Amino acid sequence: MRVRIDEKDFINYPFLKESQNFVSGYAGSPERFLLTSTGKAALAHAKDRILSSIAGKSGLKAADRAAIPTDSQGIKVIVSGYALARVIISCMKDRMIIDRFSRSEAQNAYECLIDEEPGKKVFVATSLGIDIDADVVPLVSYVELSAGMREERWRLVNRDIERGMVKVKKNETDEILRESIRVTISRNLPLPIPLGICEVLAPVVKEISEAEQQHLLEQFGSVEESSFPPCMQALILALSAGTNISHPGRFALTAFLHNIGMNSSDIIGLYCRAPDFDLSRTMYQVQHISGRGGTEYTAPSCAAMRTTAVCVKKDQLCERVSHPLSYYKQKKRNDKKKFTAQSGNMLVDRNAGGAHGEKEACNGENIRDSRGHQQGEHNQENNKKNQS
Ligand code: SF4
Numbered sequence: 052m053r054v055r056i057d058e059k060d061f062i063n064y065p066f067l068k069e070s071q072n073f074v075s076g077y078a079g080s081p082e083r084f085l086l087t088s089t090g091k092a093a094l095a096h097a098k099d100r101i102l103s104s105i106a107g108k109s110g111l112k113a114a115d116r117a118a119i120p121t122d123s124q125g126i127k128v129i130v131s132g133y134a135l136a137r138v139i140i141s142c143m144k145d146r147m148i149i150d151r152f153s154r155s156e157a158q159n160a161y162e163c164l165i166d167e168e169p170g171k172k173v174f175v176a177t178s179l180g181i182d183i184d185a186d187v188v189p190l191v192s193y194v195e196l197s198a199g200m201r202e203e204r205w206r207l208v209n210r211d212i213e214r215g216m217v218k219v220k221k222n223e224t225d226e227i228l229r230e231s232i233r234v235t236i237s238r239n240l241p242l243p244i245p246l247g248i249c250e251v252l253a254p255v256v257k258e259i260s261e262a263e264q265q266h267l268l269e270q271f272g273s274v275e276e277s278s279f280p281p282c283m284q285a286l287i288l289a290l291s292a293g294t295n296i297s298h299p300g301r302f303a304l305t306a307f308l309h310n311i312g313m314n315s316s317d318i319i320g321l322y323c324r325a326p327d328f329d330l331s332r333t334m335y336q337v338q339h340i341s342g343r344g345g346t347e348y349t350a351p352s353c354a355a356m357r358t359t360a361v362c363v364k365k366d367q368l369c370e371r372v373s374h375p376l377s378y379y380k381q382k383k384r385n386d387k388k389k390f391t392a393q394s395g396n397m398l399v400d401r402n403a404g405g406a407h408g409e410k411e412a413c414n415g416e417n418i419r420d421s422r423g424h425q426q427g428e429h430n431q432e433n434n435k436k437n438q439s
Contacts, residue, residue, distance in 0.1 A: 054170030056175075058126050061129075061130045062129050062130065063160060063164075064175055065129070065130045065156075066133075066232065068178065071134065077127060078090075078131055081248050081251075082251060089131065092128045093128050093129075093135050094132070094135055094252075094255065097133070097135035098136075099132075100133065100136045100156075101139060101148065104151045104152045105151055105266050107155075136152065137242060138244055139256060140241065141240060143259065143260065145263070147349045150237070152236075153237035156232070156233075157233035161225065164229075176231075179235055181224075181228055183228065186219060186221065187217060187218055189217075190212060190216065193210075196230040197230070199230060199233060201374070206354065278379055279382075280368075280379060281363060281369065282303070282361055282362050282363055282364070282375060283307055283308075283375060283379075285364055286300050286303070286361065290304075291324050293325070294326070297360075299359035299360075300359075300361045301322075302351075303350055303356060303359075303361055305341075306340050306349060306351070307379075309340060309341045309348075310350050310376055315334075315338055318341075319334055319337050349376075350374070350375055350376055353369070353372065353373050354373065368385075
């Protein structure tokens, strides 16, 4: 007999259809709901939920779980907070936030499922289309699930495939379940949210954007070219040598530089070195990737870089990462330990030409980045934040 889940389970598995039906049953329109006391509490919870995911706090500790209210009102606040969080990140249209949120939520649910009674675990898995007793996954599902998995063992080339089914080990089922939750949560994001609702949520969106920016600066600190992964170094070298780089290469480099906190004007300055440089086209492309069009892009993973032939000159550290941003973070940490007093920053050397000097030679204009900063303002801001 199939086990039923109750309202308390919606706290742990708010992505289930049953949880969403539960919210629809009492919330009504988002505008009205936000005016109620439950709606206000849910909005605060939604904000905390997104901020936790940005800060990389995935998973609820046992102590936190014990503090979760399980009365009817508490359940409504938490489950509708999850739904509101999806609305907020849809208004933000920021791929990085969507990815972090989905991963964090999947991790929360995964930690609950590990200790869950078997019947409920099967219920959740079945709702997601996963047979937890099977030792194979259909190829199409596997490709979608493994796209977000970073370890080499999940790559299709390292798997046995038979008649359209991919073999998985018994001890990998929980991870597959977690990925399935992540895919389910992120599948329809960003949702098409009416402008009026996004306007109501604008103050929260602003607060979260600022927190994200701060986290980014704390996480990556100042831009250090010496810590760039080999693929990005190679793309910059190609540009410096006056070579035209492929579209995937441009996209990867621009998104990477934007993700580590370089402003649009500095990125555009870099492209001045390309033989086919066209200021207005480059400005459009860089600002589009940086989020002016409403969607901020994240640099492609190593797996995606391989498929577009821009993963080159792999080194030892590459074997331990699955994303150029992880490489950068790790290398920076290692370099900091080794050379505390040294900083190899030839890209954005503000005193000695480099990107700025060349950019001015390119256009002599003031370029504003996607957040509306003028050249230099962003860097001053970064420096202030880094110092504080
Ligand atoms: S493995 Fe990743 S980080 Fe290393 S060169 Fe390839 S894409 Fe870049």
